[in-house]
Amino acid sequence: DTEVTQTPKHLVMGMTNKKSLKCEQHMGHRAMYWYKQKAKKPPELMFVYSYEKLSINESVPSRFSPECPNSSLLNLHLHALQPEDSALYLCASSQALASGYNEQFFGPGTRLTVL
């Protein structure tokens, strides 16, 4: 199984809502990532978990809250988002967060629209 799954595929939420994005992988990878991607732009790193511990937070606003319940799951909790947070949210995983070759496997993404 070389797949990263993400749910939901699409999400529309109001600025006062609380929602969560979910990501799952069963490749035994120990590094998992959240990226945000705007149209015609590259993926921007948000968070990295390494061995279920938050390793990197790219100064993301606190209205985004990541969680790694176990080595296969990664969540992104959303609260009080702004319309400019509308984007494609991509989850990825890799064997480890290390130097050198470390292919990342991306999920299909969640298309988020904030009204």
Added chain:
Amino acid sequence: GQSLEQPSEVTAVEGAIVQINCTYQTSGFYGLSWYQQHDGGAPTFLSYNGLDGLEETGRFSSFLSRSDSYGYLLLQELQMKDSASYFCAVRDQGDTGRRALTFGSGTRLQVQP
């Protein structure tokens, strides 16, 4: 910090060869990767260069020159399905010692019949 530059758009015809260049500025360089992303899809890994030289994978090849902080992706025998965005990405030490990927701005390849 780190920065990568690549052309924003390239157009080529089916069967042709196209080269997408990438120049980078990083600290603590740990390799250059290439990812492909079709419209509405997820990025998928194409190749990685950790050392200088050419890596070949089927119709795709990637080259790295660490002394020039430069690499390229070469796509041969272009097919319509190769129309996509191509991102170079570096793994580097960064300002905080992190070793995650930073992506270039992407090159949109349009293959015409």
